[in-house]
Amino acid sequence: MRRIAFDELRGRIETVLLGLGLPPERAALGARLTAETDRDGVKTHGIARLPRFAAQVRAGFIAPAAVPECVASFGAIERWAGHRGPGNLAAHAAMQRAMQLAQDHGIGCVALGDTSHWMRAGSYGWMAAEAGYAAMCWSNTLPNLPPWGASTPALGNNPLVVAVPRFGTDAHEPIMLDIAMSQFSYGSLSSYAAHGVALPVPGGFDEHGVLTTDAAAIERTQRALPIGFWKGSGLSFVLDVLGAMLSGGKATYQFSPNALEEVGQSQVFLAIAPAAVSAVEQMRTVVDGAIAAVHAATPVEAGKPARYPGEGALRIREESLKLGVAVEEAAWEGLLTLEEEMLK
Template sequence: MKRIPFDQLQQTFKHILLQLSFTEEKAALCAGIFAANSRDGVHSHGLNRFPVFVQYIKDGLVNPSAEPELQSSNGLIETWNGNLGAGMYNATKAMQRAITLATDNGIGCVALQNTNHWMRGGTYGWQAADAGCIGICFTNAIAGMPAWGGAEPVLGNNPLVIAVPRTKGHIVLDMAMSQFSYGKMQEYELKHEQLPVPGGYDDAGNLTTNPSAIRANKRALPIGFWKGSSLALVLDIVLTALSGGRSTTKITADKKEYGVSQCFICLRQPDMHDALVEEILAYTKSSQPAMPGGRISYPGENTLRTRVQSEKEGVLVNEEIWEQVLQLK
């Protein structure tokens, strides 16, 4: 791993996207999200994912010129069609629309069908929190996890994001329904490391810390065992019911992850009771760390810490993947 300036990373991404028929606006937005993900330590959905994104464009699975379109409106719930556009662009637009609805009405919901991978879901939680809203968003995905009691992958890891605005640093929960996201397992694999705790099953059905085995057979371990399995299923059902878009069943049938469904919800009120929120955080962090030198952090706190370090010292990148990206210029 080595460090490079954030601006260099962002401009490299943008230059490549402009060559792939992205407009200046879209190239800047998508490049900024890829670079910010790596800056914040989410390498799996930053630099590491960029070559895959480029290939999806070349394969015609991501349409650089597509714009999201309003399909229907039911009170404060809107359904949009992403038209297979860039997932980060569509997600940003959808969350902004939910923010607008919430700003005017206190609540807003945008269901998005026929879109693409949003990369780091937390991006849109931070977006909502920056606008002073509580943000909730979730997406479905290609099957990569068995249902509890099953042996074959039939559930997506269907990430869920919940963000709460806070003056001292937003609270942003960004979690897959599997113990480790596939991107995080790739990071361990690239470093030739085992997972710190079991993250899935090997081919014999035994729990394993081997990320390569799990990524190969797609038998990731659900968080909370049967609870995570159930939550992944229900999120997919809610997404399909609200958006009318493709479920994990349909996405998986095509063998490649595109045309997914997503939902963006914003809540806003003048008084978010900041003092009460601080009381909760203070109580949580008052616990003695279980390990000497350990630290108790709220969701999003480590992200902010990594962001500050990256802005000061440069963004950590995998040298091999960075060279791959430079060859795309």
């Protein structure tokens, strides 16, 4: 692990994205979103994903210069097509539009189809909540999660984000839930396996159908454990079906199992303007009281109080900006290799 200044990290990512064919303004935004992902400690979805993104661009699965567009609308809901462009840029545009719709209608929804992997799901929740909007968004994926009661993948490990804004001096510290539909995302499993560290709780099934904390065994079987067992399985299914219905993109069963071909995703972005229905002080009282109750709960381990969703990321962010962004050696070497290729 090494520490890299945020601006250096962002600049190197931007060089790579420019070399892959992204226009300058969009390369700058993509670099910021990616660097912020590592800054907040989500190492599995920042620079670690750039080699796969580059491979998808080079193979023609992602169109680096493609721009998303609205193809249908009715009141506060719109359908957008991503044209298989960079997923994080399309998602950023979709959430931005959902916020604009919420400003006009109190609530806004953009269903985005024919897009690509959106990198860190939470980026779009942070974006909305820091601007004063509540938000919910989700994406489907290729089949990599077995339905409950089955042993082969048929569901996506579909990430779900729920963001709640705070107000006043705490506006930059929103509540931010960013979860996969499995106990551990495949990125997290890969990280545990690479370090040879056991999972803190069982995360899936081994070759014998037994729950295990061995991340490498779960990667081999592709039998990750859904959150809440059958409940997570059901939630994954409905998010996929609803997203594909609204966006016109692919449903999970229509994806190739080849990771390079994981394009055409269906995503939904909801934004709500809380100030349209409630006074700011009333909302602040509710949120602050809820957070205080979590912090006041008796901790299992002395000196380690319970945290609200997003609180850990805020602490890592502060540390990253002070000491430099912590990056894995393999991910850093991968970034430098890509940068060298682009500068030739």
